[in-house]
Amino acid sequence: xxxxxxxxxxxxxxxxSVVAAQTATPTTKLTPKPTPANQNQIDDLKERIxxxxxxxxxxxxxxxxxxxxxxxxxxxxxxxxxxxxKIELNxxxxxxxxxxxxRTKLTIDxxxxxxxxxxxxxxxxxxxxxxxxxxxxxxxxxxxxxxxVIEVDEAAFTFTVAAGGNRKVVVDxxxxxxxxxxxxxxxxxxxxxxxxxxxxxxxVLGSAVAKKENRLTAMRILDLGNLTGAxxxxxxxxxxxxxxxxxxxxxxxxxxTP
Numbered sequence: 001x002x003x004x005x006x007x008x009x010x011x012x013x014x015x016x017s018v019v020a021a022q023t024a025t026p027t028t029k030l031t032p033k034p035t036p037a038n039q040n041q042i043d044d045l046k047e048r049i050x051x052x053x054x055x056x057x058x059x060x061x062x063x064x065x066x067x068x069x070x071x072x073x074x075x076x077x078x079x080x081x082x083x084x085x086k087i088e089l090n091x092x093x094x095x096x097x098x099x100x101x102x103r104t105k106l107t108i109d110x111x112x113x114x115x116x117x118x119x120x121x122x123x124x125x126x127x128x129x130x131x132x133x134x135x136x137x138x139x140x141x142x143x144x145x146x147x148x149v150i151e152v153d154e155a156a157f158t159f160t161v162a163a164g165g166n167r168k169v170v171v172d173x174x175x176x177x178x179x180x181x182x183x184x185x186x187x188x189x190x191x192x193x194x195x196x197x198x199x200x201x202x203x204v205l206g207s208a209v210a211k212k213e214n215r216l217t218a219m220r221i222l223d224l225g226n227l228t229g230a231x232x233x234x235x236x237x238x239x240x241x242x243x244x245x246x247x248x249x250x251x252x253x254x255x256x257t258p
Contacts, residue, residue, distance in 0.1 A: 067115070086130075087130050089108050116137075120133050120136075145161060145163045147169075170215045172216065177220070179192065204221050
């Protein structure tokens with residue numbers, strides 16, 4: 001009995017030792033401390049990120065629109081609705097304008113005072129200067145006129161409108177112009193330049209032609225036809241009868257009586 005107890009005790013001790021040997025003690029991973037060289041790289045990266053963030057806060061992509069108030073060799077000034085913005089000029093700036101419905105490449109030399117432009121670029125708020133990337137020369141803000149057609153030039157594709165205040169406006173009809181004509185029978189339908197006639201009541205949305213007063217390039221036209229019954233053409237003057245020449249009778253000389 002004693003021997004059996006001793007044997008069981010020995011077996012128990014052996015099993016406990018085996019289990020203890022198989023149970024792994026977890027090891028704690030230690031994060032290596034950065035060396036002075038690595039710390040310098042980290043600090044340099046943080047500084048560059050902070051500098052870039054500050055630059056992005058000061059410089060933002062922006063677009064402004066306004067009238068050119070001053071032009072010099074190196075800069076132009078744009079008068080916006082709120083303030084005047086100065087733009088530095090360089091050869092990398094692209095300049096364009098919509099001419100006869102087609103985008104046309106221009107140069108900085110084509111920018112004149114009083115031009116209406118839209119400028120795209122990077123704005124530096126600290127210096128209050130816009131570094132332009134693209135300058136788009138745009139026609140002045142669209143203008144609306146309405147009146148009666150008093151003249152049509154079929155060869156030049158223009159017509160003249162008698163607007164309010166005794167104003168006469170010459171309207172250029174371009175390929176990109178959209179004309180809608182109204183009639184009682186068909187309502188509003190698309191039409192061409194040949195539809196416009198003297199005496200028509202007309203509404204025009206267009207842009208002013210640069211350096212020309214009382215002239216518009218038509219964008220959209222609504223022709224209401226002849227609503228007033230005005231003559232479609234100026235009446236030809238009736239020729240006045242020419243007076244017949246007076247014939248003065250030639251006096252007859254009487255022969256002396258013998």
